[in-house]
Every structure is written in structure tokens, then in C-alpha cells.
Amino acid sequence: MTTTVAAYAAPAAKAPLERTTIERREVGEFDVLIDIKFAGICHSDIHQAREGWGEAIFPMVPGHEIAGVVSEVGSGVTKYRAGDxxxxxxxxDSCRECENCEAGLEQYCLKGNVGTYNALDKSGEPxxxxxSEKIVVDEAFVVRIPDGLALDVAAPLLCAGITTYSPLKHWNAGPGKKVAVLGFGGLGHMGVKIAHALGAEVTVLSQSLRKKDDGLRLGADHYYxxxxxxTFDELRGSFDLIxxxxxxxLDLDAFLSLLRTDGAFVNVGAPEEPVALNLFSVIGGRKTLAGSGIGGIRETQEMLDFCAEHGLGSEIELIDAAEINVAYERVLSSDVRYRFVIDTATI
Incomplete structure (x- = not known):
């Protein structure tokens, strides 16, 4: 039998989110039922709820930074038990069969992974x-939150943490490397913490110096x-990775000028509008302009273990569910330090 749970949903594009109920599927053989305790608010939620990235599915219950406690498992589940x-x-979900899935890169599933929201599952249901109060997920797409991380500060790691950890690891951020984090918000502050813990020399590039003290406190060596x-004259040719x-x-040509030879500029933020590029900005200096998504399930678990080992939780502002619409507006005006997290007990 399905389970009716309370949730906050956008009934249509650009409409305010409102309290409603949704149906969760019954717990299958390999499923885990999770009592959600905290859910982070990601800028991606706003992009999708307002159709900034294209046509979306409504009603939409956003939220892909989920932390909670297992309340029930299917008969075939081996990784988790109630109370975890x-x-x-x-x-x-993903196809689990393509070369990327077999390599632990489910985020780049060649048939397309199934998003936590605004997607259709394999049965065609949204x-x-x-x-929301609860969620049912196949155990293969659930990760364990180490005891060293409080659930509220761990929730944003499920997107903001892995979205920054994955490219930092892939492009070998570490001792001897000069890394710049462009933007100091929900993702950026975790990028700084993780790059610092990996041993890189970290610089924040932000529009203003308003958050400089926070940046230096959280692990940045420099802030511009x-x-x-x-800034662009002083830092020309400085970084291995931005x-x-x-x-x-962004003015990509200006930022590419800040890279060393063979440096990489990696995008994890996704503007709604196209961007312009003069190809001479990458030809000169053999530079790389790249993008990165989230990580696979194995890498996400690795990130959580790394964050627990180094004491890295997100800097959060805990809110009631009734404040979601206000929080969206504050995210758009950069008025959050640094991640809103919903206390789902208030839904």
C-alpha cells in the first residue's frame, strides 16, 4: 500500500510552494523507507520550480539534500536497517548497466539517471x-551519514558537498595546487572547506569583500x-584550478586569464542563459574549460566519510517549512550564510 505524507510543493511554474500531501510507494524488496529529518534548499530547487532550466513536472516537491533515519527496509535490503x-x-536510480554506471558514475548514466524530484521513475511515475516527511528509495541510492556529522549540517553535503568534492578530487586539488573558488555561497563555502582539507592553497573570488572574514575562517588563504x-591584473596566470x-x-575570458598553463576552469554552477567564449582564451595556455555534476554513489559516501573525518559540515540557517518561499527570495538575493535547511518536523 502507498503511504500518504505531508509535503511542500510548487503547484505550477513560478507559483509559491504550499503545503499538500503526496503518495509514497510501498516499500519493495530492495527499498528503504526514510523518515526525513532535514532537507537543504539548493539553488537548483529554485531553477527547477521556476522552470529556469526548461519545462518541468508539476506539482513539484523539490529537495535533493535529504538527511534522515531509516524506519523500514524491504526483505532483500542488506546495507541498512531501522535506526540507521x-x-x-x-x-x-539509473540504468545500472551502462559503462558509466558500472564504473560508479551513475550521475552520468548514458540512459539518464532518475532525479530525486522533477523526474519520472522506471514505472513512469513522477x-x-x-x-516532505518520508521518502522511499532503493538501497543502492542511499548513503550512510557517519556518526561524526549532525544530520542538519550533513543534509547540504548531499548536493553542495559532493558537487564540489567531485571536481576537486578529479582535478587533483591538494598540496602544491593553487585553487580558486568562484562564488562564496551554498556551494562555494563547501568548496573552500573541502579544498582546504585536501591541502590546496585556496583563494575565494567573490563579487565583494563582504564575506571575507567568513571565507578566511572557513579555510581560504586569500580573498579577492x-x-x-x-584583481584580474594581480592574479593573472595564478591558478591551477578555478x-x-x-x-x-560570467565573463569567461576574464576568468580564464587567471589560469596557469594547463589550468582548468570547472563549472558546477549552471546559468539559465548561454554564455559567450573567445576560443583564444583556452588555446593560449592550453587551458581547459570544463563542467562537473554531482558524484556517483561510491564517491558520495567517500565525501561524507571525508567530511566526518575533517569535521566539515555545512554552515546552515535552520528554518520552518512555512518559511520556504521567503528563503527562496533570500537565496536569489544572496542573503543566506550559507545554506537554508528545512526542519521537516514543521511540515
Whole structure:
């Protein structure tokens, strides 16, 4: 039998989210039923609820930064049992057969992974995310939250943490490397924490110096304002890696000039509008312009274990569910330090 649970949903594109109920499927043989305790608010939620990235499925229950406790498992589940502290990130299934899935890169499933929300599952039913009381997920797409991480500060790691950890690891951020994190918000602050813990020399590139003290406190060695033209003169040719967490169009040519020879500019922020590029900006210096999504399930677990080992939780502002619409507006005006997290007991 399905289970009726309370949730917050956007009934249509750009409409305010409102309290409603949704149906969760019955717990199957390999399923895990999770009592959601906390759900982070990601800028991706806003993009999708407002159809900034294209046509979406409504009603939409956003939320792919989910932390909770297992309350029931299917008869075939071997990884989890009732009472375990677990998380669910941006995907809840994939084909599991293609070369990427077999390599642990389910996020790049060649047939397309199934998003935690705003997607259709293998039965053709829409998926609903973490702004809700409970969720049912196949055990293969559930990760364990280590005891060293509180659930509220762990929730944003399921997107913001893995979205920054994956490219930092892939492009070998570590001792001897100069890494710049462009944008100091929900993703950027975790990028700084993780890059610092990996041993890199970390610079924040932000529009202003308003958050400089926070940046230095969280692990940055340097902090520059991109609104100051002198920044681009002073830092020309400085970085091995620039991790861009910005979801607005950028002057890519200007930022590419800050890379060393063979440096990489990696986008994890996804603007709604196309961006322009002069190809000479990458030809000169053999530079790489790249993008990165989330990580696979194995890498997400690795990230959580790494964060627990180094004491890295997200900097959060805990809110009641009734404050979601206000929180969305505050995210758009950069008025959050640094991740809103919904206390789902208030739904």
C-alpha cells in the first residue's frame, strides 16, 4: 500500500510552494523507507520550480539534500536497517548497466539517471523530493551519514558537498595546487572547506569583500573581489584550478586569464542563459574549460566519510517549512550564510 505524507510543493511554474500531501510507494524488496529529518534548499530547487532550466513536472516537491533515519527496509535490503542515519542526494536510480554506471558514475548514466524530484521513475511515475516527511528509495541510492556529522549540517553535503568534492578530487586539488573558488555561497563555502582539507592553497573570488572574514575562517588563504578590476591584473596566470559555483553568466575570458598553463576552469554552477567564449582564451595556455555534476554513489559516501573525518559540515540557517518561499527570495538575493535547511518536523 502507498503511504500518504505531508509535503511542500510548487503547484505550477513560478507559483509559491504550499503545503499538500503526496503518495509514497510501498516499500519493495530492495527499498528503504526514510523518515526525513532535514532537507537543504539548493539553488537548483529554485531553477527547477521556476522552470529556469526548461519545462518541468508539476506539482513539484523539490529537495535533493535529504538527511534522515531509516524506519523500514524491504526483505532483500542488506546495507541498512531501522535506526540507521542516512542520506539521499540528487538521484534515486539509473540504468545500472551502462559503462558509466558500472564504473560508479551513475550521475552520468548514458540512459539518464532518475532525479530525486522533477523526474519520472522506471514505472513512469513522477518523483518527489525531500520537502516532505518520508521518502522511499532503493538501497543502492542511499548513503550512510557517519556518526561524526549532525544530520542538519550533513543534509547540504548531499548536493553542495559532493558537487564540489567531485571536481576537486578529479582535478587533483591538494598540496602544491593553487585553487580558486568562484562564488562564496551554498556551494562555494563547501568548496573552500573541502579544498582546504585536501591541502590546496585556496583563494575565494567573490563579487565583494563582504564575506571575507567568513571565507578566511572557513579555510581560504586569500580573498579577492571580482568587482575590482585590479584583481584580474594581480592574479593573472595564478591558478591551477578555478571552481565556479556561480549560476549567472560570467565573463569567461576574464576568468580564464587567471589560469596557469594547463589550468582548468570547472563549472558546477549552471546559468539559465548561454554564455559567450573567445576560443583564444583556452588555446593560449592550453587551458581547459570544463563542467562537473554531482558524484556517483561510491564517491558520495567517500565525501561524507571525508567530511566526518575533517569535521566539515555545512554552515546552515535552520528554518520552518512555512518559511520556504521567503528563503527562496533570500537565496536569489544572496542573503543566506550559507545554506537554508528545512526542519521537516514543521511540515
Amino acid at each position: 542515519r542516512v542520506g539521499v542526494g540528487c538521484m534515486v 518523483t518527489y523530493g525531500g520537502y 573581489a571580482t568587482s575590482d578590476p585590479k 571552481l565556479s559555483t556561480v549560476s549567472a553568466p
